[in-house]
Amino acid sequence: MLVKKRMTHDPVVVSPRHSLADALRLTRERRIRHLPVVDDGVLVGIVSDRDVRTAMPSTLTEPDAERVAFLDRTPISAVMRTDVDSIGPLDTVEDAAKLMRRRRIGALPVVDAHGAVLGILSESDVLDAFVEILGPANASSRLEIGMADRAGELARAMRVIGEELHVNVCSLMVPPGKPDERRVAIVHVNTIDPRETIAALEAAGFEVGWPSLESDLRQGGFA
Amino acid sequence: MSRVPCALVWDPAVTGYKFRPDHPFNPRRLELAVSLIEALGLVDGGLAKTVAPRTATEAELLAVHSREYLDAVRRFSGGADKAGAGRWGLGTDDTPIFSGMHDITALVSGATIRAAELVMRGEVTRAFSICGGLHHAHRDRASGFCVYSDLAAAIAWIRREHGGKVMYIDYDAHHGDGVQGIFYDDPDVLTLSLHESGRYLFPGTGFVDELGDGDGYGYSLNVPLEPFTEDDSWLDIHRKLIPEVMEAYRPDVVILQSGCDGHALDPLTHLRASTKLYEETTRIVCEAADRVCGGRVIATGGGGYAVWKVVPRAWTLVWGVLSGQEVPNRIPHEWLNRWQGEAPEMLPPHVRDAEEDHRPVPRRQEIEATNRRTLESLRRQALPLIRGWGLGF
Numbered sequence: 001m002l003v004k005k006r007m008t009h010d011p012v013v014v015s016p017r018h019s020l021a022d023a024l025r026l027t028r029e030r031r032i033r034h035l036p037v038v039d040d041g042v043l044v045g046i047v048s049d050r051d052v053r054t055a056m057p058s059t060l061t062e063p064d065a066e067r068v069a070f071l072d073r074t075p076i077s078a079v080m081r082t083d084v085d086s087i088g089p090l091d092t093v094e095d096a097a098k099l100m101r102r103r104r105i106g107a108l109p110v111v112d113a114h115g116a117v118l119g120i121l122s123e124s125d126v127l128d129a130f131v132e133i134l135g136p137a138n139a140s141s142r143l144e145i146g147m148a149d150r151a152g153e154l155a156r157a158m159r160v161i162g163e164e165l166h167v168n169v170c171s172l173m174v175p176p177g178k179p180d181e182r183r184v185a186i187v188h189v190n191t192i193d194p195r196e197t198i199a200a201l202e203a204a205g206f207e208v209g210w211p212s213l214e215s216d217l218r219q220g221g222f223a
Numbered sequence: 224m225s226r227v228p229c230a231l232v233w234d235p236a237v238t239g240y241k242f243r244p245d246h247p248f249n250p251r252r253l254e255l256a257v258s259l260i261e262a263l264g265l266v267d268g269g270l271a272k273t274v275a276p277r278t279a280t281e282a283e284l285l286a287v288h289s290r291e292y293l294d295a296v297r298r299f300s301g302g303a304d305k306a307g308a309g310r311w312g313l314g315t316d317d318t319p320i321f322s323g324m325h326d327i328t329a330l331v332s333g334a335t336i337r338a339a340e341l342v343m344r345g346e347v348t349r350a351f352s353i354c355g356g357l358h359h360a361h362r363d364r365a366s367g368f369c370v371y372s373d374l375a376a377a378i379a380w381i382r383r384e385h386g387g388k389v390m391y392i393d394y395d396a397h398h399g400d401g402v403q404g405i406f407y408d409d410p411d412v413l414t415l416s417l418h419e420s421g422r423y424l425f426p427g428t429g430f431v432d433e434l435g436d437g438d439g440y441g442y443s444l445n446v447p448l449e450p451f452t453e454d455d456s457w458l459d460i461h462r463k464l465i466p467e468v469m470e471a472y473r474p475d476v477v478i479l480q481s482g483c484d485g486h487a488l489d490p491l492t493h494l495r496a497s498t499k500l501y502e503e504t505t506r507i508v509c510e511a512a513d514r515v516c517g518g519r520v521i522a523t524g525g526g527g528y529a530v531w532k533v534v535p536r537a538w539t540l541v542w543g544v545l546s547g548q549e550v551p552n553r554i555p556h557e558w559l560n561r562w563q564g565e566a567p568e569m570l571p572p573h574v575r576d577a578e579e580d581h582r583p584v585p586r587r588q589e590i591e592a593t594n595r596r597t598l599e600s601l602r603r604q605a606l607p608l609i610r611g612w613g614l615g616f
Binding site: 135136138139140141142165166167188190191192193195210211212 | 247315316317359366367368397400421422423424425426427428450490491493528
């Protein structure tokens with residue numbers, strides 16, 4: 001899955017000469033937390049609402065008027081992060097997610113070869129992508145199919161569903177496992193009544209869980 | 224319990240809504256249910272009477288379905304080549320094409336519209352369109368055994384003829400995605416669906432965050448229940464949520480989809496209700512409707528695939544509560560004699576399940592805790608929207 005498919009295009013950006021008051025207003029109005037800072041068409045930094053708040057004089061010691069004046073007169077360049085991580089539009093969301101975890105950051109500007117900002121990828125965009133992958137694509141029932149980690153097993157299961165029963169598989173996920181360990185394919189099938197599909201898979205030697213193979217979810221806990 | 228004027232909309236012709244002899248959506252269940260209601264003396268031609276359905280008009284169907292879809296169903300009903308049927312959700316194992324499909328589905332839709340007419344014109348306070356409840360039908364697509372949406376057609380009829388607000392309650396074990404989708408941006412129709420979580424069960428939707436769109440934001444409510452949820456946890460949610468939402472929304476009439484496939488014996492779901500759920504929930508809905516909207520409730524059938532052992536009993540209990548009649552617990556011999564020969568399994572002797580029939584679910588505590596969290600999450604998100612921001616919350 002490519003970053004360009006999941007990023008927010010043409011995000012709100014600021015220049016280093018904008019004031020902190022501008023930055024704060026934009027994050028509030030647009031309900032965003034991160035603003036890429038662009039100078040001369042090139043990414044030069046990033047500022048978050050938290051960076052601005054951290055830079056602000058304390059509410060305990062300073063009168064409000066002084067705080068307002070501080071926000072108005074301080075340029076974004078004074079608080080922005082300049083060692084900014086960015087990513088390209090053709091990188092994968094998986095890589096972006098890893099980078100965000102490693103650097104503990106909430107958003108990555110997406111830049112082209114010249115450093116121009118094309119988009120921004122936030123934590124929420126990454127989560128949305130994973131929710132979509134894990135969820136059903138169409139009206140469907142979810143089955144878990146346990147199978148040996150051997151060439152041809154997955155194909156055999158799919159043939160039972162598709163060729164024997166003519167039921168459409170609308171999504172399929174097989175999380176990686178250790179070698180030789182049983183693998184569990186999570187399959188969404190396009191039917192309200194998966195009983196025949198389950199019976200045929202079981203007859204072909206597969207273990208099938210509906211709702212799940214997890215013993216905690218089988219029969220409400222009968223292992 | 225006092226008697227309430229109530230109509231059972233029924234004619235044996237509606238059993239023509241039948242896909243294949245071995246299809247799980249088996250109309251035999253309707254004959255079983257109606258004959259049990261009759262055998263128990265719960266229709267008398269007076270306050271509790273049977274009324275024949277009528278056919279929905281084309282305009283009534285077009286209020287909730289696209290012209291292209293209606294034309295496609297007509298074409299395939301008449302035997303047109305099946306190529307391209309998949310685009311409309313037809314010709315699948317779930318919803319195969321059968322001859323006369325358009326006419327019979329228009330009759331099923333008309334049955335629920337007839338129920339709405341009787342209630343909205345004040346001829347009865349409540350009505351039961353037992354063949355209705357096709358909650359998976361979308362504006363331009365059939366799905367999950369449902370061709371046209373009788374429910375949406377009846378709601379649209381009420382909105383057009385009488386105005387006012389409609390509250391749709393759906394406790395079929397599957398999410399009422401079709402009705403929700405058709406009224407997703409409409410604040411005058413509030414949909415509330417309680418069902419086994421779409422995480423596991425068809426159609427895979429109906430999560431708490433599906434709250435509606437545009438002007439209708441806050442008027443689509445969903446409670447996804449854990450698989451293996453039992454009566455107590457499920458009823459606890461109905462008792463807390465249904466009156467609360469009804470009193471906040473103040474509808475003019477309630478539509479109740481009473482699919483009974485959440486019963487422990489149902490082969491298509493993992494919920495673990497007993498017959499008590501159906502009797503109690505109908506009571507909760509009717510009592511709230513008595514306080515809020517003159518008692519007006521239009522109930523329909525819906526899912527229910529334990530055709531012999533569950534559906535007749537569950538829907539007899541629904542009818543009993545709707546019409547304000549105590550349902551005797553013993554099933555008459557004449558009814559058992561009439562059907563046992565054909566039944567593939569032993570028919571139960573009582574209308575209500577006995578406590579000892581129920582095998583407790585080992586993981587009950589965690590299931591109940593998860594359901595409570597789901598309910599609280601929905602209340603936090605939806606009730607302020609229904610009541611207006613910040614009012615009384």
